[in-house]
Amino acid sequence: MARTAGSHSETTGPRVQEAALRLFARQGFAAVSMRQIAAEVGVQAGALYNYTPDKQSLLFDLMRGHMDALLAERAARGAGGDAVSRLEEFTRFHIRFHLARPDAVFVSYMELRNLSPENFAVIEGLRRSYEDELEGILRDGVAAGQFDVADTKIATLAVIAMLTGVTTWYREAGRLSVTEVETIYWDMVRKAVAA
Amino acid sequence: MARTAGSHSETTGPRVQEAALRLFARQGFAAVSMRQIAAEVGVQAGALYNYTPDKQSLLFDLMRGHMDALLAERAARGAGGDAVSRLEEFTRFHIRFHLARPDAVFVSYMELRNLSPENFAVIEGLRRSYEDELEGILRDGVAAGQFDVADTKIATLAVIAMLTGVTTWYREAGRLSVTEVETIYWDMVRKAVAA
DNA sequence: GTCTATAAAATGATAGAC
DNA sequence: GTCTATCATTTTATAGAC
Numbered sequence: 001m002a003r004t005a006g007s008h009s010e011t012t013g014p015r016v017q018e019a020a021l022r023l024f025a026r027q028g029f030a031a032v033s034m035r036q037i038a039a040e041v042g043v044q045a046g047a048l049y050n051y052t053p054d055k056q057s058l059l060f061d062l063m064r065g066h067m068d069a070l071l072a073e074r075a076a077r078g079a080g081g082d083a084v085s086r087l088e089e090f091t092r093f094h095i096r097f098h099l100a101r102p103d104a105v106f107v108s109y110m111e112l113r114n115l116s117p118e119n120f121a122v123i124e125g126l127r128r129s130y131e132d133e134l135e136g137i138l139r140d141g142v143a144a145g146q147f148d149v150a151d152t153k154i155a156t157l158a159v160i161a162m163l164t165g166v167t168t169w170y171r172e173a174g175r176l177s178v179t180e181v182e183t184i185y186w187d188m189v190r191k192a193v194a195a
Numbered sequence: 196m197a198r199t200a201g202s203h204s205e206t207t208g209p210r211v212q213e214a215a216l217r218l219f220a221r222q223g224f225a226a227v228s229m230r231q232i233a234a235e236v237g238v239q240a241g242a243l244y245n246y247t248p249d250k251q252s253l254l255f256d257l258m259r260g261h262m263d264a265l266l267a268e269r270a271a272r273g274a275g276g277d278a279v280s281r282l283e284e285f286t287r288f289h290i291r292f293h294l295a296r297p298d299a300v301f302v303s304y305m306e307l308r309n310l311s312p313e314n315f316a317v318i319e320g321l322r323r324s325y326e327d328e329l330e331g332i333l334r335d336g337v338a339a340g341q342f343d344v345a346d347t348k349i350a351t352l353a354v355i356a357m358l359t360g361v362t363t364w365y366r367e368a369g370r371l372s373v374t375e376v377e378t379i380y381w382d383m384v385r386k387a388v389a390a
Numbered sequence: 391g392t393c394t395a396t397a398a399a400a401t402g403a404t405a406g407a408c
Numbered sequence: 409g410t411c412t413a414t415c416a417t418t419t420t421a422t423a424g425a426c
Contacts, residue, residue: 012391012392026308027225027308028223028224028225028308028309029223029225030222030223030224030225030226031225031309033418033419033420034419034420034421035418035419035420043391043392043393044392044393044394045420045421046392046393046394046395046421046422046423047391047392047393049420049421049422050391050392054420054421055420055421110305113221113222113223114223114226149383150378150379150382151379154364154376154379154380155383157360157363157364158357158360158361158380158383159357160360161356161357161359161360161363162353162354162356162357162360164356165352165353165355165356165357165360166353168352168356169349169352181349183345184345184346184349185349185353187345188344188350188353188387188388189387191386191387191388191389192383192384192386192387193383193386194386207409207410228400228401228402229401229402229403230400230401230402238409238410238411239410239411239412240402240403241403241404241405241410241411241412241413242409242410242411244402244403244404245409245410249402249403250402250403
């Protein structure tokens, strides 16, 4: 299929997103210029506006894409089993998912304040619904006498903070595999909420 | 003591730091302009350069001040007692200290990548020495058979991530006092590392 | 779809008057 | 110590040629 010279819409769009994600993660949204993103992609700055109406939308689309992927993967998993096994599955999933996309995690946690108020509300809602799943597991476990936590909401946030923290130190070239890291954190989570 | 009209060096300096801290915490270092800081203080932009050689130094001084205060408070406390009581004291201290200065915590954790390489190395060193105290407590507890963790370094980072996460949700007007929050988190930390 | 060129505004930092 | 004025860049975003 012949194509007009200089036309690369099928590849440039994703490349803009990838370049923006990588640069936002390393330098922060506000510190990255559209020219810098364009240079990374290999086009001129003006060409970026074929793929995003503005810089804010670029950030929002990255964050929404990340949250959508997170929730889609959760929805694809059965919620069967007792609270303990569901908590283990959630813990291992959270670590595996987050370690697989460190740039998206970094941007999603650090750039919330650079979202417009409307965009912030959307991302905040998605984040909340992810937390709600974990809180549901903890609540069920407390009701079943398997867990003992003073406050399920605080325990939810404490567990997520602990698990997400893994992204600040884990390196692929390090001494531990992802599965080993999952096991170490699951051991701490299990004990922290145990009855 | 008479003073030249327009001279306020005794009050302006601290006010520049306070304004910069507040604005950096809310909008991020890169998104805040020197003019914005000046407006918050009530002076013109040029006057800021009587108090800082440049914007980078303003950020570094805020972060170093925060880390120095953190380490100074730790040094002022005795390290006596067994590992369990030392861990409880560390946990309660960490929460209390961090909840008392949310802006400085936010800036210190979010703006590391906006530090020059030399400045980053300094802050990183200070942060490391804070973590080392916690790791020492965990190691002592493991040696005494009071704690059981698979990896003291990972447990250190996991505990700190969990505790620091409190700053993302705690509000002074909320239903829990700082002491109640300390107790809830101490309960989770204690169990997470228990033998 | 990409380019060049440019508009319009904002930025960090400095000079010199007071 | 603060002001006004300004420099030299850089910024986001758009217009129009190809």
